[in-house]
Amino acid sequence: MNRLCRIHLRPTLQALSGVLLGLCIASGHARADALGDIKQRGKLICGTQSTSVPYAYQDAQTRTFVGYDVDICAAIAKGLGVPLEHKPLSTEARIPELKTGRVDMVAGSMAYLPERAEQVDFSLQYLQGAIRVLVKEKSGIKTLAGLEGHKVCASKGSSSAAIASRVLKKSKVLMLQDVAACYLGLQDDKVDGFTAGELVLKRFEVESQTSGDRTIVLEEPTFVERMGVVVNKGNPELLAAVNNALLELDKSGGLNAIYDKWLGAGSVYKLTRAFKVEPVNLQ
């Protein structure tokens, strides 16, 4: 094993330190003037999620990317006065793409969390969502306290998962692949609760009226998510420009229109807008 270590480990370790050095170089690339770069380049590269209905997903008929976040990106681009280049991103790559400067901002329905704010800057909130829990009607659970000692499912990589671990301390949080897997788990009695954003749960609640066991969404939310557009730290001008664009969008009624189209009267969710465009870190 000694001989093995001497011969094979060393070159590999040297290669790895090269990689880490490269990362340090990469880290020095944090843009200090992203707004200037955007104006110079002549377009805004805005990233969103890629498989999240109704925020950013691929429309099956036109096979282009559409959604609430995509429209927000378009509105910000208009506010900055440049055309938009939309980039769909995977969950793993969304922050690395921002940090390495391959996208200028990410509008990925990302909720404000203090830990996250250490790494990136959040704009004013452009969306608010409540995280709730879906349970089977026949389970008799009416409040969050009723979930103590039970298994609750959340979709991996979502803020609901991180929040569920904090708020539902006495329940066991299980993270499954995606919301469809969680709903299946709920119907199969693998879990007693399913926590996700209220939109997602609304769709499942409606679906369950016609097939499977009936489910209801608990009134009490586990958390109210305040979502903002994220940009790299150290770019106050860009942040200010984005915030201005959002305020303008709100004043002109454009935000209401986008909300109604994807989340409100014009969608299956029929929610009413209950948030203001204000800083994300208000309690």
Added chain:
Amino acid sequence: MEFQLSFLTSGDVPSLLLSGLVTTVRLFCGAWILGFVVALTLVGLRTIPFAPLTMLVTVFVAYHRNVPTVVQIMVWYFGMPSVLPEPVRLWVNRSDTEFLFALVALGLNVSAYMSEDIRSGLRAIPHTQLEAARSIGLSAFAALRYVTLPQAIRIGLPPLINRTLILFKDTSLAMAIGVAELTYQVKAIENLTFRSFEVFTASTLLYLAASLSLMGIGAWFAKHYPPPYRS
């Protein structure tokens, strides 16, 4: 933005990563043992000249090689309980069976590949070995067990080590049904803190270290049990 390796030693991070690593190693060991035992069984079954049995082995190998591993795990987790009787199903759904189902799914998946790798080794052995073994009176099964199989495993060792390494990395697929192994923990930390590069570095280094250990064990094995002609 700064790349701070010190983040990895702060707060909950080391204990989360360690618990993930422990789960990964447990899942890997269980699946490997199950896979190896089943692979040997499959190789033995193929020697029995009974057509339906050979067909069964073929279908088993075909299914486990051609269907994506993550789909196999899902079939076990979501599909299997629905064919069990009601009381068993309720017990299964209530307890922590994610780990068990992932273990079974991964074990059977790797067994199909390993049986093919052992079969590669068998083909490299000259037919005269088998003829000589039969002509001194050994049954087909005994010839396999005492003469050809030991040689086959030694010849097929590099592909078997390949498969072992792939199995270790496939344990991350168990994340799809919620097993809290290493990749799951890494993603959970990244989701909360947005420190992507730091945690992905940790993940890469941990997987690399584990794989190098496995390769070291394989190299030791190859040195002490070399293929027949290269002693």
Added chain:
Amino acid sequence: MLDILHRYWTLLLVGSWPNGPLGGFAATLILAGAGILISFPLAIGLGMARVSPLSLFRWPATVWVYTFRGIPLIMIIFWAYFVVPAMTGFKVPPFGTALCAIVVYESAFLAEIVRAGLNGLPPGQIEAARSIGLSYGQAMRHVILPQALVNMIPSLVNQFVSTIKATSIVYIIGVEEVTFAAMQVNSVEMTRALPTFLVLAGYYFVACASLTYAAHRIEMYIARRRVQPAGQKPIVADAVEVAG
């Protein structure tokens, strides 16, 4: 299940082309096919280097094989996409990065299979080949490699099939191959996970089974052309055996 196929077949087949990059099953096939075609010759070279008596060839090949077998493919793709452009200033599109990562990853595994094949042959073969005057290269090409590679066909097919399925990981850098397309369908349909998964599994099954069948046909062809000792059946897996 059929209605999912009917409604989403374009998305599953070609992704967002022509409105975007090529995706879906087409992307999977191109990525897997090109990956196999490029990594296999590379792996033969690496396998030969691994058993070479010259340490000039042996050590780099060993480091290559140890490194790329040890790192998960998802991490290779991740680092290749984010770190390599930072270090070299050279931006490669996602599809190219994914292809290179797959080639590099698979070549390490295939090299070990080639090495097993080379080591599994009796030393008498190379001795006899050299003693009738063949050079090293000629001996390898005409005597050693044909036997070694044909012996290892089951393991090689194993690894090729793995390559086809490994392509599903490239979604993280934005290559919209068939698993990504299925995830889109799942996201829109929400409660029809099982039929969507079955369609996805069906695509992979067709690709992998075709490859296995093609490998079997090649094997039969080679066996027919081989000289066998009188009275002995050609040593090749039955159609029934390998068709899986």
